[in-house]
Amino acid sequence: MKIKELQEYLVNRNIDAALFFNLNNSDPNLIYFSQLSNLSFSCMAVPKDKSPVLFVTALDYERVKSESKFKILQIKQKLSISLQDFFKKNKIKQNNFGVNKSNLIFNDWKLLKRKFKKTKFKDISGFCSELRSQKTTKEIEYITKACRITDRALTETIDRFKKFKTETQVEAWLDFLARQQFADIAFKTIVASGKNASFPHHITKNRPLQKGFCVIDFGVKYKNYCSDTTRTIYIGKPKKAEREVYDLVLNSQLNVIEKIKENISCSIVDKQARDSLGKYKKYFIHGLGHGIGIEPHESPTLSLKSTDKLKQNMVFTAEPGIYLPGKFGIRIEDDVLLLKKPKILTRTTKNLIIAKR
Amino acid sequence: MKIKELQEYLVNRNIDAALFFNLNNSDPNLIYFSQLSNLSFSCMAVPKDKSPVLFVTALDYERVKSESKFKILQIKQKLSISLQDFFKKNKIKQNNFGVNKSNLIFNDWKLLKRKFKKTKFKDISGFCSELRSQKTTKEIEYITKACRITDRALTETIDRFKKFKTETQVEAWLDFLARQQFADIAFKTIVASGKNASFPHHITKNRPLQKGFCVIDFGVKYKNYCSDTTRTIYIGKPKKAEREVYDLVLNSQLNVIEKIKENISCSIVDKQARDSLGKYKKYFIHGLGHGIGIEPHESPTLSLKSTDKLKQNMVFTAEPGIYLPGKFGIRIEDDVLLLKKPKILTRTTKNLIIAKR
Numbered sequence: 001m002k003i004k005e006l007q008e009y010l011v012n013r014n015i016d017a018a019l020f021f022n023l024n025n026s027d028p029n030l031i032y033f034s035q036l037s038n039l040s041f042s043c044m045a046v047p048k049d050k051s052p053v054l055f056v057t058a059l060d061y062e063r064v065k066s067e068s069k070f071k072i073l074q075i076k077q078k079l080s081i082s083l084q085d086f087f088k089k090n091k092i093k094q095n096n097f098g099v100n101k102s103n104l105i106f107n108d109w110k111l112l113k114r115k116f117k118k119t120k121f122k123d124i125s126g127f128c129s130e131l132r133s134q135k136t137t138k139e140i141e142y143i144t145k146a147c148r149i150t151d152r153a154l155t156e157t158i159d160r161f162k163k164f165k166t167e168t169q170v171e172a173w174l175d176f177l178a179r180q181q182f183a184d185i186a187f188k189t190i191v192a193s194g195k196n197a198s199f200p201h202h203i204t205k206n207r208p209l210q211k212g213f214c215v216i217d218f219g220v221k222y223k224n225y226c227s228d229t230t231r232t233i234y235i236g237k238p239k240k241a242e243r244e245v246y247d248l249v250l251n252s253q254l255n256v257i258e259k260i261k262e263n264i265s266c267s268i269v270d271k272q273a274r275d276s277l278g279k280y281k282k283y284f285i286h287g288l289g290h291g292i293g294i295e296p297h298e299s300p301t302l303s304l305k306s307t308d309k310l311k312q313n314m315v316f317t318a319e320p321g322i323y324l325p326g327k328f329g330i331r332i333e334d335d336v337l338l339l340k341k342p343k344i345l346t347r348t349t350k351n352l353i354i355a356k357r
Numbered sequence: 358m359k360i361k362e363l364q365e366y367l368v369n370r371n372i373d374a375a376l377f378f379n380l381n382n383s384d385p386n387l388i389y390f391s392q393l394s395n396l397s398f399s400c401m402a403v404p405k406d407k408s409p410v411l412f413v414t415a416l417d418y419e420r421v422k423s424e425s426k427f428k429i430l431q432i433k434q435k436l437s438i439s440l441q442d443f444f445k446k447n448k449i450k451q452n453n454f455g456v457n458k459s460n461l462i463f464n465d466w467k468l469l470k471r472k473f474k475k476t477k478f479k480d481i482s483g484f485c486s487e488l489r490s491q492k493t494t495k496e497i498e499y500i501t502k503a504c505r506i507t508d509r510a511l512t513e514t515i516d517r518f519k520k521f522k523t524e525t526q527v528e529a530w531l532d533f534l535a536r537q538q539f540a541d542i543a544f545k546t547i548v549a550s551g552k553n554a555s556f557p558h559h560i561t562k563n564r565p566l567q568k569g570f571c572v573i574d575f576g577v578k579y580k581n582y583c584s585d586t587t588r589t590i591y592i593g594k595p596k597k598a599e600r601e602v603y604d605l606v607l608n609s610q611l612n613v614i615e616k617i618k619e620n621i622s623c624s625i626v627d628k629q630a631r632d633s634l635g636k637y638k639k640y641f642i643h644g645l646g647h648g649i650g651i652e653p654h655e656s657p658t659l660s661l662k663s664t665d666k667l668k669q670n671m672v673f674t675a676e677p678g679i680y681l682p683g684k685f686g687i688r689i690e691d692d693v694l695l696l697k698k699p700k701i702l703t704r705t706t707k708n709l710i711i712a713k714r
Binding site: 024026037038040058059060062063066067099101102103104105106107109110123125168169171172175176179180182184187188198199200201202203206285286323325 | 381383394395397415416417419420423424456458459460461462463464466467480482525526528529532533536537539541544545555556557558559560563642643680682
């Protein structure tokens with residue numbers, strides 16, 4: 001994606017080439033620019049005025065050659081030697097390289113410094129994450145598809161909820177439905193029942209589902225693009241007060257999405273959702289949301305401290321929650337695309353579903 | 358695990374504390390020493406002569422407090438402030454800190470340098486990976502359990518193989534069986550049929566299973582510990598020549614495992630397996646194996662260039678393979694524990710299974 005925009009940036013900043021280092025998906029920018037994932041040790045070089053090149057090991061060479069539109073070079077001895085050869089052969093200047101210091105491993109940087117002694121290394125991580133935050137038509141297509149897959153899996157799982165006895169069984173079924181639809185899991189699926197729901201990042205356990213609210217946080221990856229959705233259902237019979245708290249979260253989410261528009265500050269959006277939770281607002285212990293794309297959490301950040309603004313073609317989550325330690329938890333999360341107006345991409349019902357026991 | 362051994366090392370090297378930084382499982386050493394995974398932004402400080410402390414965000418605080426035996430501190434503003442407070446309050450010297458430069462992100466290191474201006478940062482990544490390479494009784498128990506889960510899923514999947522139509526269906530079923538046994542997937546499951554089997558790291562596709570060899574590479578994670586196993590089955594009816602190549606790989610694997618003993622060089626072990634492939638040895642395009650533990654690939658490295666030696670209580674893979682580009686691929690991989698003698702932990706049959714079509 002957006003190789004041209006990257007190269008324009010390099011030209012304007014007088015950076016001779018961008019270099020991305022990757023080991024087992026450690027650099028999302030390499031996945032973004034190459035659209036290739038699951039590479040073992042690899043490197044992408046994007047010269048400012050020549051075609052990009054991918055350096056991969058023998059393990060990936062034949063596969064990647066058959067899948068990629070970029071030139072693929074096999075690392076025969078050491079990556080540093082392949083890189084030096086490449087710059088020399090193609091007569092590319094080595095005054096300034098752009099690197100992604102938000103993902104670059106210290107020891108890889110040391111190696112670069114040793115091998116390219118006269119080169120200056122400029123951090124392009126901020127530029128990359130901004131570039132990635134506004135999605136192309138193709139990216140919107142992939143994320144929308146990821147949301148469809150998520151909806152289908154969530155809806156089917158909620159429909160058959162009474163068949164599950166443990167949190168793990170729910171998780172296993174959701175993950176299976178994702179795989180069946182040719183998607184991977186974007187992050188470890190959370191199924192948190194009873195008191196566990198008060199942990200926003202509960203680790204799903206092989207324990208009987210408890211009565212009360214049950215938070216299900218689930219996302220898939222389709223062609224490298226993520227969805228991230230949460231629904232809270234109720235196991236047993238909710239009290240009136242419990243329904244009221246649920247509605248408070250739901251209304252906060254619905255209202256805040258409605259108010260989203262271009263150029264609004266993310267901190268204002270977060271504050272609106274937070275304030276609307278009234279006396280429960282101190283139990284909303286995380287930000288309102290985050291961008292989704294190659295990563296399940298990327299730019300923009302919707303939080304009180306954020307300095308980001310919402311722009312057209314951004315895709316992000318809106319996920320207010322209330323967590324009472326040792327008692328219960330509720331979170332409702334949708335994926336939202338900002339066009340002229342906000343468009344909710346995830347469509348699983350937000351009515352409080354009751355799973356009777 | 359092995360906090361005591363880490364602290365002894367720190368004392369001997371006059372390092373005041375070790376610091377591990379982690380974002381979404383980015384540092385396996387933090388998982389190793391804390392035995393906690395799926396933490397969002399977090400940091401572990403291990404002073405040389407005081408109890409370790411974990412710094413986590415509000416997202417993880419309540420959960421981790423209920424799961425961990427270590428002291429947990431919540432990051433209220435910035436991690437750097439929490440860290441400075443901690444060192445000051447506990448009167449811990451700040452002359453030398455040990456960090457894991459093989460996983461430390463450049464920008465985290467920059468921050469450390471800025472906040473601890475007089476401190477020297479020593480790389481302890483080599484020590485950590487050596488420490489992790491010899492497993493404790495508890496770790497062997499977890500890995501053995503991961504291997505049991507893998508065997509059960511693989512055997513059950515191979516038994517019902519004729520029900521699957523596409524590579525993705527096989528993958529989905531394997532992953533489901535892992536989840537049902539309360540394990541996660543250790544890495545993206547590979548199901549590579551027909552020509553795809555010639556890519557060692559094929560990405561499983563939603564395409565009809567092709568006749569010929571089908572490589573299935575599958576591993577799970579149980580209590581943070583990995584297994585990693587490969588079986589190659591045959592779809593259709595193998596020719597005599599194909600059976601012979603399969604047997605060549607199988608015999609190479611069986612023979613090399615038999616020869617494994619304490620203190621043998623990994624490069625010698627690799628060479629023995631490689632040489633026994635005769636004229637096919639040039640198509641064996643990766644190393645013979647690698648350690649498994651917290652990571653699916655860790656120390657030791659079994660390859661021609663490796664300088665590692667095998668020691669008691671190491672757990673590693675033995676996985677010779679032959680990959681003929683555009684034609685076929687075969688790989689047979691077991692997980693091996695070195696006690697006085699090598700013990701094969703994975704037990705799924707290695708007879709050539711024929712899936713008739």
